[in-house]
Amino acid sequence: MKNNIAIAGSLTFLNLSEVFQLLGSNASTGVLRIVSRYEEHPGIIYFLNGNPVDAVCGSLSGLDALFPLFGWTNGEYEFSLEPVEKKIQIRKNRMEVILEGLKMLDEGIIDRQGPVSFGGKKQAKTKSISSGLPIVKGPLVDYMYVADEEDYQDGETIIQQGKHGDWSWVVLSGILELQKETPKGPVSILRVGTGSFIGNIAAYQIKSTVRAYSVVSVGEVQLGVLDSQRLSQENAKFSHGLSKIIISLDKRFKQCSSRLADHLIKKKQSDDVLKDREPIIKQGENKEDAFLIDEGSAYICRKTDKGNVLIARLEDGDFIGKIPFLNLGHEPYSASVYASEDLKMKPLNIEELQKEYDHLSNTIKNMIENNAAIISTITTMLSE
Numbered sequence: 001m002k003n004n005i006a007i008a009g010s011l012t013f014l015n016l017s018e019v020f021q022l023l024g025s026n027a028s029t030g031v032l033r034i035v036s037r038y039e040e041h042p043g044i045i046y047f048l049n050g051n052p053v054d055a056v057c058g059s060l061s062g063l064d065a066l067f068p069l070f071g072w073t074n075g076e077y078e079f080s081l082e083p084v085e086k087k088i089q090i091r092k093n094r095m096e097v098i099l100e101g102l103k104m105l106d107e108g109i110i111d112r113q114g115p116v117s118f119g120g121k122k123q124a125k126t127k128s129i130s131s132g133l134p135i136v137k138g139p140l141v142d143y144m145y146v147a148d149e150e151d152y153q154d155g156e157t158i159i160q161q162g163k164h165g166d167w168s169w170v171v172l173s174g175i176l177e178l179q180k181e182t183p184k185g186p187v188s189i190l191r192v193g194t195g196s197f198i199g200n201i202a203a204y205q206i207k208s209t210v211r212a213y214s215v216v217s218v219g220e221v222q223l224g225v226l227d228s229q230r231l232s233q234e235n236a237k238f239s240h241g242l243s244k245i246i247i248s249l250d251k252r253f254k255q256c257s258s259r260l261a262d263h264l265i266k267k268k269q270s271d272d273v274l275k276d277r278e279p280i281i282k283q284g285e286n287k288e289d290a291f292l293i294d295e296g297s298a299y300i301c302r303k304t305d306k307g308n309v310l311i312a313r314l315e316d317g318d319f320i321g322k323i324p325f326l327n328l329g330h331e332p333y334s335a336s337v338y339a340s341e342d343l344k345m346k347p348l349n350i351e352e353l354q355k356e357y358d359h360l361s362n363t364i365k366n367m368i369e370n371n372a373a374i375i376s377t378i379t380t381m382l383s384e
Contacts, residue, residue, distance in 0.1 A: 006030065008078035016070050017098045018137075019077060024050035024094040025139035025195060025369065030082045036075030038113045043069040046086045047079075050369075051327055052097060054089040062089040063097075070101035071112045091284070093327035095376040096334065099134055103384075133177070133188060136377055138195025138370045141170055145231070145363040146224035152217040159198060159215040166209055167228065168199025168367075174221030179214040180261035186214065187261045190377060199226070201367045202250035204235035205243050212254045226363070234364055241348055242356055244292055245326075248318040249371055252300075252328070255312040256378045263382055273299055274308060279336035280343075281321065287332045290321030290350055296343035302335040304383045311335060311379055324350060325357045325368070329376035 006028070007019075014022070019032065027050040034043040041058035045066060055066035090097070104110045149172065152158060159165070161181050171194050178198075179186045192198065203209040238246070262269055281287055283303050298320050300311040311330065314320060320337050331337050357365065 004030070004080045004082055006079050006081050009076070011036075011072060011075045011077060014077075015073065016077075017102060019079075020052075020094050020098050021137045023047055023079060024373070025137065025366070026050065027369070028079065028081070029084055030080050031084065032077060032079045034069060034072060034075055034077045036072050036113060038074065039072065043072065045069070046084045048084050048088075051094050052090050052092075053084065054086045063092070066090065066097065067101050067104055068110050070105050071110045073112055075113075091333040093329050093334075093376055095136070095327075095373050096329050096380050099377065099380045102134075133191045134377055134381070135175060135191045135193045136196055136370070136374050137193040138170070138197065138373075139362075139366050141172060141195060141224060142361075142363045142366070143224070145227050145361070146170065146172075147227040148225040150223045150225060152221045152223065154217060154219050156217045156221075157214060158217060158223070159211050159213070161211050161214040163211050164208055165211055166200070166203035166207070168197060168201070168203070168226045168231070169223040170226060171196050171198070172222040172224050175218040176221060177216045177218050178257075179216060180257055181214070182261050182265050182267075184265045187264050189213070189257055189260050189264070189381075190374065191218065192374070195366075195370075196374075197226075197367050197370050198223075200250060201231075201235070201364070201371065202247050204228075204232050205238070205247050213257060231364070234361060239352075239356055241292070241353055244317055245319050245323060245353070246368070248314065249326070249368070249375070251314070251318060252312050252330070253371060253375050253378075256375055256382060259311065260378050260382045269310065273313070274301055274310065274338050277338045280339045281331050281337040283332070283334065283336040285332045288322055288350070290319055290323050290348040291345035292348055293318050293320065294344040294346055297340040298343060299338040300330055300335050301338060302330075302379065302383050309383050311382065319348065320345070321348070322350075323348075324354050325365075326372045327369075327376060328372050329379045334379075 029048050032045040043057045045055045046053050057065040173194055176192050177188050178190045179188050198215050293316055298314045302309045302311055322332055
């Protein structure tokens with residue numbers, strides 16, 4: 001498969017989490033092979049549409065093989081584009097895997113492999129999720145949709161929560177911090193890097209949108225202002241079903257980010273709405289259906305070691321279930337869905353939605369995918 005090598009390099013330059021984001025943001029399908037002179041067996045990870053579906057290292061497979069690879073800080077990798085026909089053994093999406101792998105590395109659950117130090121000092125740990133913020137990056141920028149470029153210095157506010165606005169940007173270089181206003185002041189919830197989008201694709205479906213978060217530059221940042229007219233024209237062609245999904249996706253983000261902000265300031269959150277209810281979609285089930293809510297409410301909830309975590313409350317016009325081009329870290333694999341007594345739904349035509357999605361421009365697809373990756377990251381942080 002040497003002729004199909006798409007990328008290759010050293011883990012000292014791009015670590016495994018960064019390689020994951022690169023492959024994920026480009027929806028890559030193929031095999032990632034990792035070798036280290038400090039390990040007897042290579043690590044092999046199989047990717048399907050940007051997400052890991054299986055891994056092998058020696059006698060280990062699945063997540064048992066995958067998580068220890070985050071400790072390989074010294075080695076070489078290569079990714080080959082090739083069909084992957086492996087049975088899906090890993091149901092977590094890439095952002096869940098990245099955050100969990102880095103957390104396990106930081107907490108010493110998995111070992112850091114590399115040259116032995118004889119200086120008597122331990123190697124410094126990577127930043128933990130609790131003491132730092134994860135950074136979500138996007139794919140290569142499509143400059144056809146960039147209408148202008150803007151430069152910002154450290155600490156400048158680009159978006160202010162509560163203000164009206166529908167402009168969107170893509171990060172050309174640098175890091176941005178997303179913040180939520182709380183009774184205890186602004187709280188930083190996430191960082192985004194090169195290729196990520198700020199603003200809101202749903203703004204092209206709903207006019208006069210109010211910003212749900214603030215954005216502040218971290219160091220020097222260059223942003224690409226997206227061509228709003230071009231984006232509006234493409235959004236206007238969306239089917240009713242895809243429009244509803246985009247708007248509902250924005251609702252999930254707003255609720256997840258607000259709940260994370262409450263979690264970070266240790267505000268008590270209640271899951272009383274789940275009492276005495278049985279899930280209509282159970283976490284871990286392999287269900288392929290998706291629906292639009294006509295009436296009533298649905299509650300997205302993730303079961304964790306610490307109990308149930310309420311992620312979002314969805315209502316009329318929102319979707320529930322598996323949308324094949326969205327990797328949210330929600331139902332069905334990573335969350336359950338509970339229903340109110342008056343819930344009524346109608347099925348979505350998944351095949352038609354997938355066909356429509358496949359014909360969207362790369363920039364629109366990248367915006368949707370990046371939004372999903374951010375929601376997945378926030379949900380994982382909320383569940384800790």
